[in-house]
Amino acid sequence: EFWLRLEPEIPSYQALRDGQGRYLEIVRGGGWAALPPGARTLKKGSRGPAVEALAARLGAEGYLPPGWSPPRTEEAATFDATLANALGRFQVDHGLPERRRMDKDTLRRLDEPAVRKLARLRRGLRRVAAAVGPVPGDLILVQAPAAVAAVYLDGRLWRTLRVVLGSTKKIWDPGTRRSERPQRTPELASAIDRVVLNPEWLVPEGIKEKEYDPRLIDDPAWYETHGFRIKTYGGGRELLIQEPGSGNALGRVKFLFPNPYGVYLHDTPAKRLFRKRRRLFSHGCVRVEDALELAAHVLARDQGWTW
DSSP states (O other): OHHHHTSOOSHHHHHHHHHHHHHHHHHHTTOOOOOOGGGGGOOTTOBSHHHHHHHHHHHHTTSSOTTOOOOEETTEEBOOHHHHHHHHHHHHHTTOOOOSSOOHHHHHHHTSOHHHHHHHHHHHHHHHHHHHSSOOSSEEEEEGGGTEEEEEETTEEEEEEEEEEEOOOOEEETTTTEEEOTTSOOOOOOOOOEEEESOOEEOOHHHIIIIIGGGGTTOTTHHHHTTEEEEEOGGGOEEEEEOSSTTOTTTTEEEEOOOTTOOOEEOOSOGGGGGSSSOEEESSSEEETTHHHHHHHHHHHHHOOOO
């Protein structure tokens, strides 16, 4: 009981803990077999031994009732609606589009050995425990693998919001002669101490030089037409600033918290990116779905603000 009190009391952690026990039993039972080549094109109406293999595979993880088998026609198993629905639930649980038919991404997830899945669960448990610890009553937990932010108020889950995280693309660094991921969102724990409405965006120098300055070649007035101004300091150093407005990259609000990486949570005008399955498009900061609604809740609790 003492050790349990030190564990994060959040649903995602408890689900990982329960899952670890379930998959440990699956591994001890021998796991599951890889699907046969005929499974690559399975869809509703398909027939043959690959359909039975898929049903057994989904049943091993509880997506089908114990002992369930697909209907048979002329001694051949048939891919029916029950099997399609089970495959759809598997796809949703693994962050895939719910197509209810086989595709290469679904097949790859189905063929992942049970022992590897168990290892990922254990790794996830350790990382969540290290990042969160005993949970405070109010918490915004950004979970990078799922690209979501779980918002807890008074220890209860209020909402799960989609987020856009930093790109994990490798970039060659000539100084270190190594490939780095400089835009990857860092792991950290901090406390939000400021909410800024209608923020300016102070454009980092690297983004200005590599992404924005080249646009001036074709359109010298690009900065002015997109709401930017340049502030010049002694020695000729320039700071590019995007004015508040509907097109501002930070949207309508940003959430600041002390950290050595210069990252923060913020709104975004690019709402379409929240609909994508892999949401790794930022330079390190975290773009939050429904950020203005989140700000309203934070300020109502902390400052008594109304909407």
